[in-house]
Amino acid sequence: MKFIIADDEHLIRASIRIMIQEVETSWDLVGEASNGEELLELVQEHKPSVAIIDIRMPRMSGLEAMRLGKIISPCTKWIILSGYSDFSYAQEAVKLGASEYLLKPINPVELERALTNTAKDNKEFIRMLNQQFENSLFALCNGLTSLKFEELDSVFIQGWFVGAICLFDTTMTGRALSDLMCVFYDELRLRMNRQLVYGMNFAVVSLPSGDMAAIGSWDPSKGVDCRDQMQHFFGALDELAQSYQREGTAVTILQTRDCHGFESLNMQLVQLGQWSHLRVICGIGRRVGYEELEAEASVPAKVKVSQLFCSIKHHLHFRAYLNYQTAVGEMEILFQQDQRLTMDQTKQAVQLFMQHALGIRMTGPSSEDEVIHELRSLGELRLLEIKPREPVTADFIEHVVQYIEQHYMDDVGIGQIAHQLNVSANYLSTQFHKKTGTPFVKYLTNIRMLKAKELLLNTNLQVKQIAEKVGYYSTRHFTKLFVENCSSYPSDFRKSQV
Incomplete structure (x- = not known):
């Protein structure tokens, strides 16, 4: 967003410029003026989103420049600067339509709040705030930062959240599955962007497990209670998931309750991940x-049977014949021991999972014996005749480590690597953590921070440039991660090593 600064004192203009650079790099300073006439020329040329102006300036006062500037650029918002002695002028500025009024000396926090309030109806600004939210949420979900860095009035402490884990059960693998998921999440993001208003946020984030989650948040303290809109969106997410249900594919949405604050949301997301296998019993594709x-x-029996079905899906994918048949044998015994598993609703859910996740289509209601027979037949057809696939070994993980070290500056995600390797993101995440002792996202962040330290010590690059070179396009987000990882600000780290 474009903005202009107008003040006859050079040092004040410089301090405002620096403060705004610290607030968010997406603000684009297009000009500075030292008097009212220069200000009007800049407004005429650039039609800025925001003009920050001093009331008292030579040649033409800030008030007169604002009055004429509103005619030249009706969409420009005006933030007025004044001293205590200019209070009557400030009152007049408010009558003229000034969005905000700040006293000198300027407080950086107050300036940021004034910019936010001034631009809160601007779609570009709302999207910018939402990107900040998504960056921070990803870092919190993956343990890269903590709530101690958040202000007490932060949305992550005071706001409300709803989260949903999106799970794909399909016979697709590799590139075909990757392409399908990309199309799904692209469409999901388009719907999110259409719903955005000030005080509401959306994000699609990768969780430590490798699962993807859609998360919405709203903050009643912003003056907008978006709960109904949020509930409507997650209803639309359900419709989107159902539109992807076809032969061999089903998308299931596991949704949290309304959560007050990030800690509550995170606990429920972790619990949903632990319960994700229960979709087999509840019914997938919804x-x-x-x-x-x-x-x-x-219900222990339902927990066990759903875990066994997910294990069978996993063993089928990796062609682990003995493990597959052992799981089928355990399921046969479980069916015999607990009559609750023979209820029609449970049997329908199980057959739906078998159809989409395993490729077994059974016409009409089937007995437990028929289910077991179909599973064993699948094992004989799909597993015995095919040479077992190489398991994910230490060497395999070493290749992933090498890939990270070569591509840390890119938009690297465990999902895209997993799809290239024809394994699930969840499986690769587990194996990577087991081999390296560190979750994938933390490992990637550690590599980026090490590279950032090298650049801070060995180059004269600005912090913003270093952030971009190690894969971050928000200086604020990079700085927050650097402080969490290195216990100092990037600029302080550079000075301490001199």
């Missing part, structure tokens, strides 16, 4: 709420 999963989790 939205399943936290309460429903919680109820099913209280």
Whole structure:
């Protein structure tokens, strides 16, 4: 967003410029003026989103320049600067339509709030704030930062959240599955952007497990209670998931309750991940709420059978014949021991999972014996005749490590690597953590921070340039991660090593 600074004192203009650079690099300073006439020339040329002007300036006062500037550029918003002795002028400025009024000396926090309030109806600004939210949320979800860096009035402490994990059950693998998921998440982001208003945020983030989650937040303290709009969006997410249900593919949405603050959201997302196998019993291809999963989790037999079905899916993918048949044998015994598993609703859910996740289509209601027979037949057809695939070994993980070290500056995600390797993101995440002792995202961040330290010590690059060279396009986000990782600000780290 374009802005202009107008003040007859050079030092004040410089301090405002520096403050705004610290607020967010997406603000684009297009000009500085030392008097009212220069200000009007800049407004005429650039039609800025925001003009920050001093009331008292030579040649033409800030008030007169603002009055004429509103005619030249009706969409420009005006932030007025004044001293205590100019209070009557400030009152007049407010009558003229000034968006904000700040006293000198200027407080950086107050300036940031004034910019936010001034631009809160601007779509570009709202998207910019949402990108900040998504960056911070990703870092919090993956343990890269903590809430101690958040202000007490932050949305992550005071706001409300709803989260949903999106799970794909399909016979697709490799590139075909990757392409399908990319199309799904692209469409999801388009819908999110259409819903955005000030006081509401959306994000699609990768969780430590490798699963993807859609997360929405709203902050009633901003004056907008977006709960109804948020609920409407997650209903639309359910419709989007159902539109992807076709032969061999189903998308299931596991949704949290309304959560007050990030800590509550994170706990529920972790719990949903632990319960994700229960979709087998609840029925895939639909939205399943936290309460429903919680109820099913209280029935040990349902927990066990859903875990076995997910294990069977995993063993089928990796052609682990003995493990596959052992799981089928355990399931046969479980069917015989617990009659609750023979209820029609449970049998329908199981057959739906078999159809989409395993490629077994059974016409009409089937007995437990028929289910076991179909599973064993699949094992004989798909597993015995095919040479077992090489397991994910230490050497395999070493290749992933090498890839990270070569591409740390790019937009690297475990999902894209997993799809290239024809394994699930969840599986690769588990194996990577087991081999390296560090979650994938933390490992990537550690590499980036090490490279950033090298650049801070061995170059004269600005912090913004270093952030971009190690894969971050928000200086604020990079600085927050650097402080968490290195216990000092980038500029302080550079000075301390001189």
